Amino acid sequence: MLFSYQQITLDTFHTSWLPEGLEAALLRLDQLHPAISGNKWFKLKYNLAAAKAAGATRIVTFGGAYSNHIAATAVACKMAGFAATGIIRGEQPAIPGHTLQQAAAHGMELVFVSREDYKNKYDPSQWYYHQADTLVIPEGGHNAAGAQGCEEILTIHPTAGYTHILCAAGTGTTLAGLINQAAPSQQVIGIPVLKGAQFLEKDISDLLRPDHTAQWRLLYDHHGGGYAKISPGLIDFINTFYQETGIPTDIIYTGKLLLAFRELVQQGYFPDNSRVLLIHTGGLQGNLSLAPGTLAF
Structure with a gap:
């Protein structure tokens, strides 16, 4: 893409x-x-290319309930043919805001975790680091591929x-x-x-x-x-x-x-x-x- x-x-x-x-x-x-607005695409571009090269079929990433990164990743994954999971900081709201609604509408699976558990999102024991078909993109696309x-x-x-x-x-x-x-x-x-x-x-x-x-x-x-x-x-x-x-x-x-x-x-x-x-x-x-x-x- x-x-x-x-x-x-x-x-x-x-x-x-x-x-x-x-x-x-x-x-x-x-x-x-x-x-997929502004800098969001630039941070996703080489991450998605790496996922494709590795044969991954699912992207896992992180963000808050109003995260531009979550919204953009959901749309980009749908366009590029990846399944997507968003690990969302905080309890599931009774009425999701526009960002979460948009992400879900584009097929992103939303997994809500407590703010305390969210601090451990990069713990290597987390399930998403042990899925052969999954590539993890850090919050906000913050990695060498994003830069x-x-x-x-x-x-x-x-x-x-x-x-x-x-x-x-x-x-x-x-x-x-x-x-x-x-x-x-x-x-x-x-x-x-x-x-x-x-x-x-x-x-x-x-x-x-x-x-x-x-x-x-x-x-x-x-x-x-x-x-x-x-x-x-x-x-x-x-x-x-x-x-x-x-x-x-x-x-x-x-x-x-x-x-x-x-x-x-x-x-x-x-x-x-x-x-x-x-x-x-x-x-x-x-x-x-x-x-x-x-x-x-």
Whole structure:
């Protein structure tokens, strides 16, 4: 299963808060596919190829009840001809949300485990590590194959002229791929969307190629209260950004990324004549958890 990247655009945008002398553009990975959106496909691509090469017929992966990774994996597995099992963190809800409904509708078997048991998901004694027909993909696609796929993100359009590359970080897989591919003159900046995410330093470093040359850093103060924490200010920012640019973003990743970018701009973080590339990692399905009419798109 392969996707053409032709529909992914590189959109230079202008807003009321961007100063002259600073250029900013969004790489629109959200345009790739309605369900296997954004960076999710890049993290799945080589994992699914490995499963096929190994003769596996089932994919097992992990995530929460609103996980973009779970939703995307369910659809990708159906399209590629794999059975799929999702190990879901937390008790089964009485009324499943849209993510779980979508995953089940595409044939994914959902196995709910307690939050305590979920911590042991990578224990080698777990049943799914002992099934000859099964390949296990870590939560969020966080492995070397996931990072390898994310290296392709910077090859879709010419990006060597950008001085800074900004991306939201959950597991850090996408950021690792970007760092591996970026030029020595580029600074790659990750915006963790989790509170207390200093562990990402090691998780990212473990996925970096020894020959990577780009500078990189994580800025930890832009999580907005923690993972999936939503404020009226964030909603207002997302709506205003859409009204000014016509670009929809999500409440978990790219919305917070752009809000962090605005804060950095206002702090004078970027030198004059900087060219900033921001990665739109998709995940718009996450907005479906909001009440209708909350967002302007």
